[in-house]
Amino acid sequence: SYTIDNQSVVTPMLTQMQATNIGQTIVDFSAFANRYYTTNNGVNASNWLKQKWTSIASGRSDITVEQFTHAGWAQKSVILTIKGSDNSAEVVVLGAHLDSINTKGTTETTKAPGADDDASGIASLTEILRVMVANNYKPRRTIKLMGYSAEEVGLRGSQDIAKSYKAANTNVVGVMQLDMTNYKGSPQDIYLYTDYTNAAQNQFVANLITTYQPSLTIGYDKCGYGCSDHASWNAQGYAASMPFETAFNQDNPYIHTENDTFANSGGQANHSLKFARLGLSFAVELGSDGP
Numbered sequence: 331s332y333t334i335d336n337q338s339v340v341t342p343m344l345t346q347m348q349a350t351n352i353g354q355t356i357v358d359f360s361a362f363a364n365r366y367y368t369t370n371n372g373v374n375a376s377n378w379l380k381q382k383w384t385s386i387a388s389g390r391s392d393i394t395v396e397q398f399t400h401a402g403w404a405q406k407s408v409i410l411t412i413k414g415s416d417n418s419a420e421v422v423v424l425g426a427h428l429d430s431i432n433t434k435g436t437t438e439t440t441k442a443p444g445a446d447d448d449a450s451g452i453a454s455l456t457e458i459l460r461v462m463v464a465n466n467y468k469p470r471r472t473i474k475l476m477g478y479s480a481e482e483v484g485l486r487g488s489q490d491i492a493k494s495y496k497a498a499n500t501n502v503v504g505v506m507q508l509d510m511t512n513y514k515g516s517p518q519d520i521y522l523y524t525d526y527t528n529a530a531q532n533q534f535v536a537n538l539i540t541t542y543q544p545s546l547t548i549g550y551d552k553c554g555y556g557c558s559d560h561a562s563w564n565a566q567g568y569a570a571s572m573p574f575e576t577a578f579n580q581d582n583p584y585i586h587t588e589n590d591t592f593a594n595s596g597g598q599a600n601h602s603l604k605f606a607r608l609g610l611s612f613a614v615e616l617g618s619d620g621p
């Protein structure tokens with residue numbers, strides 16, 4: 331249910347989340363020349379993420395990290411699973427995409443650092459994981475963190491995954507997409523996108539912001555098309571939400587170029603921290619519900 335009733339668990343964890351950790355992961359993950367879905371760099375970036383999440387989760391027998399193989403291309407998606415205790419059939423998904431692109435054409439050595447798009451989302455998920463493990467948080471539902479391959483070439487990684495979950499009849503109760511979280515280009519802090527998402531869940535997400543981050547302001551906007559991986563889950567009938575860094579016409583002008591760098595997002599991750607905190611509150615409030 332969308333009841334917000336885990337403040338005693340969530341609030342202490344939010345205070346432990348740090349922009350400096352998110353910034354470091356953005357720097358590390360945007361150091362690959364590119365993370366394009368068909369290059370060796372792109373394959374290496376997926377393996378790097380698997381290793382990173384595996385080491386953070388080491389010591390937790392209820393956490394596994396796997397790579398999802400896509401038939402048509404080499405770069406795999408990365409899926410971390412925290413198995414729920416007594417309500418594990420119900421699944422909460424938080425996602426970001428691990429690939430990057432340079433619209434001039436992306437060969438093995440083309441620069442596409444993708445610091446904002448979407449290392450910022452991957453880094454936000456990584457900080458959520460770190461703090462959940464540091465607090466030995468154990469959800470009742472299953473929580474999955476997903477790094478999608480091939481988002482930039484038509485949401486192809488998340489489409490494969492969402493279709494396979496639907497085919498398996500997996501009961502995904504909610505999905506949050508974090509794509510571009512660190513470029514503060516608009517007046518409001520967090521923009522909730524209302525197309526290709528679920529209205530009831532969007533209201534819950536807004537309530538999470540007012541409850542746990544009351545100083546933040548909320549905006550609403552539309553993409554007008556399936557602008558990120560939330561649309562893949564929505565297409566399969568699952569409830570998805572996308573909190574985004576800016577209003578539609580004020581998004582990061584550097585994306586899909588060699589200039590999408592951490593420095594060009596301000597050289598700090600204070601904007602991403604808002605999204606990481608929102609993601610953690612989403613994961614714990616939904617993840618703590620029993621059968």
Ligand SMILES: N[C@H](Cc1ccc(I)cc1)C(=O)NO
Pocket residue numbers: 447448481482509552553557558574576577578579581585
């Ligand atoms: N299409 C999206 C970028 C994108 C998404 C939403 C908005 I508003 C502006 C731009 C993309 O490139 N995702 O990787």
Ligand SMILES: [Zn+2]
Pocket residue numbers: 447482585586
């Ligand atoms: Zn993009």
Ligand SMILES: [Zn+2]
Pocket residue numbers: 427447448481509510558
């Ligand atoms: Zn993106």
